Amino acid sequence: MALVELQGPAPWGFRLSGGKDFNLPLTISRLTDSGKAAKAGVGVGDMVITIDGLSTENLNHLEAQNKIKACSGNLKLTMQRTAIENTQTLHTSSLTTNMDTTSATRYNTSIRLIIYNLQKLLSIIRQMHKHTHTHTHTHTHTWRAQ
Numbered sequence: 001m002a003l004v005e006l007q008g009p010a011p012w013g014f015r016l017s018g019g020k021d022f023n024l025p026l027t028i029s030r031l032t033d034s035g036k037a038a039k040a041g042v043g044v045g046d047m048v049i050t051i052d053g054l055s056t057e058n059l060n061h062l063e064a065q066n067k068i069k070a071c072s073g074n075l076k077l078t079m080q081r082t083a084i085e086n087t088q089t090l091h092t093s094s095l096t097t098n099m100d101t102t103s104a105t106r107y108n109t110s111i112r113l114i115i116y117n118l119q120k121l122l123s124i125i126r127q128m129h130k131h132t133h134t135h136t137h138t139h140t141h142t143w144r145a146q
Contacts, residue, residue, distance in 0.1 A: 001049060006036045006075040012068065013037040016048065019061030026056045026064050027116065028079075045082035045116030052076050082116060 006012050013035020018024035026048040031038045048056050051067045052075065059067070068075065 002041075002079045002081060004037075004040050004042055004077045004079055006040055006077070008071065008073045008075060010069070010071070010075075011035070012075055013039075014042060016061065016064060016068075019056075019064055020058055021060035021062075024120065025080075026059065026061075042077075042079065043082060045119075047080040047082075048077055049080050050076075050078040082119075 011032070013032035014028050014037040015030035016026055017029035018027045028037070028042055028044055028046045028048065031042065031044055048064070050056060051059075051064060052071060054067060056064055
């Protein structure tokens, strides 16, 4: 986990998705190029664990947005980085020989978003599989010939 402190005031340069009302963790879904969040190393797909020390586990989407909007000073976020974080430096360093830094950052952001969406899809498939498996053996029908 990483503690990120963004210098206030807003705009912070990111968009959230998820929340308790969506049964998904609060996650960074979009970054503004050269925004405060991007400059601080926040990535698309990173999960927001706390907002100014408040756990996001039981926050719905609107509550999280309101907590962020209410921040007039610096915004402190505890982030759970995506799995792609460990390979981002490798991708960026190899890409910058052929691309400028902005293009490399956009590439890495796209990769993070793809992995984040694949993780969400996998979670949904697992839930569906679990639901299907638990209901497969619960219905028994006996047919009698007349």
